[in-house]
Amino acid sequence: MKAKELMELLFHWCDDNGEKDYSNTCDTVKNGDPDREIRKVAVTMTATADLIRKAQEWGADLLIVHEPTFYSHMDQHLENDPVTKAKEELLAKTGMVIWRYHDHPHNKKMDMIGEGTVKMLGFQGTWINRLWAVNRFILDEPLTPREIMERFRRNGGEHVRICGTVDEPCKNISLCLGTPRGVFEELQDPEVDVVLVGESCEWALGEYARDAAALGFKKALMIIGHNPSEKGGMILLSEMLSNEIPSLEIKYFDCGEVYHTL
Numbered sequence: 001m002k003a004k005e006l007m008e009l010l011f012h013w014c015d016d017n018g019e020k021d022y023s024n025t026c027d028t029v030k031n032g033d034p035d036r037e038i039r040k041v042a043v044t045m046t047a048t049a050d051l052i053r054k055a056q057e058w059g060a061d062l063l064i065v066h067e068p069t070f071y072s073h074m075d076q077h078l079e080n081d082p083v084t085k086a087k088e089e090l091l092a093k094t095g096m097v098i099w100r101y102h103d104h105p106h107n108k109k110m111d112m113i114g115e116g117t118v119k120m121l122g123f124q125g126t127w128i129n130r131l132w133a134v135n136r137f138i139l140d141e142p143l144t145p146r147e148i149m150e151r152f153r154r155n156g157g158e159h160v161r162i163c164g165t166v167d168e169p170c171k172n173i174s175l176c177l178g179t180p181r182g183v184f185e186e187l188q189d190p191e192v193d194v195v196l197v198g199e200s201c202e203w204a205l206g207e208y209a210r211d212a213a214a215l216g217f218k219k220a221l222m223i224i225g226h227n228p229s230e231k232g233g234m235i236l237l238s239e240m241l242s243n244e245i246p247s248l249e250i251k252y253f254d255c256g257e258v259y260h261t262l
Ligand SMILES: [Fe+2]
Pocket: 066, 102, 106, 113, 177, 178, 230
């Protein structure tokens, strides 16, 4: 199987939300030859320099990523930039194909990224579609924001921060994983107790949640970190690939978090 044939198949997995023109999206090949024959497929959130080295060591022919490799949404390479040049050289040495899988999984009827995160956290309850990459989840059994934070921690999210309510049982969750649009509106909605977001603005959303809790509202903003907030979706993708295409060797690689806390 060629890299481009696998990606075409993966794109069709996301067709259940109706026809969409993806010709102008970021889900394109970022490195290597799309005609390359593949046997080993690595899946991750972000193709960091360390991750590229690890995937290369494992012998990956194709690396499927959710986030950009070159620091802009459409992976436009920065000109005259030494870091970009060094990363280009690293990638050229590997020859590995890198392909982004971002808009397609978010467009699935049940957003694949949100679905994977709900599964990773072991949430039981009801899924509600809202906006693109913004979904709601009503828990059958309430959890406090502290308990939700612990679940992210157990799955590698070591820098989760909570603004607002910490220890009140909550049922109404807004999944704003990554950095989608419309997070403030979700936070304001009286039907939402906790907003889960990858990254956020402290002076606006953080202070809103802090004031809300201090003024007697049940309201929390949980800032998880971008990669840990969405990685469940890519873990789910790797599981689906292993189940559906047993002829390929599939491995999920955790790219870790962008922060060091010293
Ligand atoms: Fe995303």
